[in-house]
Amino acid sequence: MANPQKVLVYRHAAVTRITHWINVLALTLLLMSGLNIFGAHPALYWGQKSTFARPWVSIGAEMKGADMVGVTQIGSARFNTTGVLGYSGKPGSREPVAFPSWATVPSERDLADSRHWHFFFAWLFVLNGLVYWLVGLSRGHIVKDLAPTKADLKPKNVWHEIVTHAQLKFPKGEDARHYNVLQKGAYLAVIAILLPLMVLTGLCMSPGFDAGAPWLVDFFGGRQSARTIHFLTAFSIVGFILLHLFMVVASGTWNNIRSMITGRYAIVRDKTGGAA
Amino acid sequence: MSLSANRRGWLRAGLASAGALVLGACDKITNSPKGIAVLQSAEGLTRRAQRLLINRKALAREFAPADISPDFRPNGSIDPQDADYLALKAKAFADYRLVIDGLVDKPLSLSLADLRALPSRTQITRHDCVEGWSSIAKWTGTRLGPLLDQAGLKKNARYIVFHCGDTLEETLDGTGVYYESIDLIDAYHPQTILAYAMNDRPLPVAHGAPLRLRVERQLGYKQAKYIMRLEAVEDYRHLGRGGGGFWEDRGYEWYAGI
Numbered sequence: 001m002a003n004p005q006k007v008l009v010y011r012h013a014a015v016t017r018i019t020h021w022i023n024v025l026a027l028t029l030l031l032m033s034g035l036n037i038f039g040a041h042p043a044l045y046w047g048q049k050s051t052f053a054r055p056w057v058s059i060g061a062e063m064k065g066a067d068m069v070g071v072t073q074i075g076s077a078r079f080n081t082t083g084v085l086g087y088s089g090k091p092g093s094r095e096p097v098a099f100p101s102w103a104t105v106p107s108e109r110d111l112a113d114s115r116h117w118h119f120f121f122a123w124l125f126v127l128n129g130l131v132y133w134l135v136g137l138s139r140g141h142i143v144k145d146l147a148p149t150k151a152d153l154k155p156k157n158v159w160h161e162i163v164t165h166a167q168l169k170f171p172k173g174e175d176a177r178h179y180n181v182l183q184k185g186a187y188l189a190v191i192a193i194l195l196p197l198m199v200l201t202g203l204c205m206s207p208g209f210d211a212g213a214p215w216l217v218d219f220f221g222g223r224q225s226a227r228t229i230h231f232l233t234a235f236s237i238v239g240f241i242l243l244h245l246f247m248v249v250a251s252g253t254w255n256n257i258r259s260m261i262t263g264r265y266a267i268v269r270d271k272t273g274g275a276a
Numbered sequence: 277m278s279l280s281a282n283r284r285g286w287l288r289a290g291l292a293s294a295g296a297l298v299l300g301a302c303d304k305i306t307n308s309p310k311g312i313a314v315l316q317s318a319e320g321l322t323r324r325a326q327r328l329l330i331n332r333k334a335l336a337r338e339f340a341p342a343d344i345s346p347d348f349r350p351n352g353s354i355d356p357q358d359a360d361y362l363a364l365k366a367k368a369f370a371d372y373r374l375v376i377d378g379l380v381d382k383p384l385s386l387s388l389a390d391l392r393a394l395p396s397r398t399q400i401t402r403h404d405c406v407e408g409w410s411s412i413a414k415w416t417g418t419r420l421g422p423l424l425d426q427a428g429l430k431k432n433a434r435y436i437v438f439h440c441g442d443t444l445e446e447t448l449d450g451t452g453v454y455y456e457s458i459d460l461i462d463a464y465h466p467q468t469i470l471a472y473a474m475n476d477r478p479l480p481v482a483h484g485a486p487l488r489l490r491v492e493r494q495l496g497y498k499q500a501k502y503i504m505r506l507e508a509v510e511d512y513r514h515l516g517r518g519g520g521g522f523w524e525d526r527g528y529e530w531y532a533g534i
Contacts, residue, residue: 052347112526
């Protein structure tokens with residue numbers, strides 16, 4: 001490691017960077033307006049129809065003695081979630097609402113307006129995703145940069161990546177030019193499974209769409225199942241984003257953010273040109 | 277330690293105030309007519325995309341008798357207190373007349389017996405509420421399309437307005453009376469019926485007795501209940517508050533296929 005030197009390499013194409021930030025905006029507003037929409041009927045079911053007396057998840061408010069409490073029910077388990085789910089707001093002026101006002105757009109419960117937000121950004125999100133996929137496939141980004149290679153998938157390599165990730169040790173040299181197998185797996189799962197699943201389950205809640213593609217509704221097990229999967233997938237994406245943000249910070253906040261804005265990422269090289 | 281705790285405090289305060297700023301901006305957009313108009317522009321895109329991509333005659337899924345919901349939830353008005361409606365209800369709707377007028381060659385006035393004497397259609401379909409829930413029921417009624425042909429739509433008729441017998445919100449100017457409107461694509465759809473029976477029994481009051489609309493590829497608020505009069509119009513903007521329906525006047529989409 002003689003004379004290590006920082007070099008900026010071009011890592012993210014403009015299309016990747018632009019679609020990434022449009023997704024940040026669209027997914028944030030889709031999530032927050034979606035939580036507001038959920039508040040209109042804060043219960044989830046499985047199948048085509050609602051079984052009102054037996055939702056598998058519900059969020060509500062009820063009286064407990066003299067006090068109102070927020071109650072979240074999952075299956076047969078019930079949790080007191082006062083302050084966050086079911087009954088929230090500043091102490092003294094709490095309201096019965098599924099998700100707290102700081103998490104929803106608009107902040108007040110309003111089904112009509114939250115639907116306008118949701119569908120506007122759903123269109124942006126879908127068009128953005130189409131651009132990403134079309135360009136990604138035609139330029140080879142998805143095959144070249146995201147599809148795992150044979151070497152990536154060797155158990156020894158996978159295990160090595162898991163161990164080094166768990167130790168928060170990340171490649172700094174030439175290896176940092178491309179994604180490792182865990183990144184590839186996570187990104188592919190998001191762009192090829194979770195995000196499309198969001199769109200498809202969302203469409204299955206549309207009665208107009210359902211007349212055109214009843215087989216897709218059946219594939220998800222019914223309109224209420226599709227609504228359930230829509231909700232679970234949304235929270236899977238939230239989980240991914242939290243992990244993603246953690247990894248960004250752990251592997252070099254500013255270097256990562258710069259590379260997603262300008263495309264340039266700093267790696268360490270020794271002066272002879274080899275990897276450090 | 278204290279420095280890093282301090283830093284964390286600042287970071288938290290910074291994030292919280294940035295979040296509040298964004299939320300405040302979103303609320304501002306929601307409350308400004310221009311902002312909400314931009315967001316609402318997606319509705320036109322949705323309607324055009326669905327009309328373009330989905331066969332206009334595509335049928336909504338029909339279900340088996342075993343799928344019928346035992347707990348179909350009534351919504352909106354469930355027991356209208358309007359004087360005219362109460363008078364009709366007191367006589368078991370014997371005096372009820374469905375009026376079909378507006379841009380038609382031959383206005384009609386039909387009793388329930390007249391409607392029942394017409395060819396009927398029965399369908400077991402899923403009712404999707406804008407709130408997110410679904411219930412399944414069996415509806416029997418007469419198809420709207422042939423009825424409109426009988427009245428003879430004038431060339432400039434573009435929408436069918438459903439004037440209802442229930443006041444859902446007390447207002448000073450009468451804009452709280454329920455109404456709805458659909459275009460001719462949906463009016464002539466084979467599953468669009470004026471239903472007088474639900475699950476093989478006369479339509480209950482909570483579900484719109486004596487007559488309600490089923491327009492199966494749209495959300496629940498389009499399924500007007502307590503229908504008193506059908507009016508063929510060129511435009512619906514002079515009615516109510518101009519949105520084309522009770523809920524449309526209160527911010528919901530006129531095209532409720534999504």
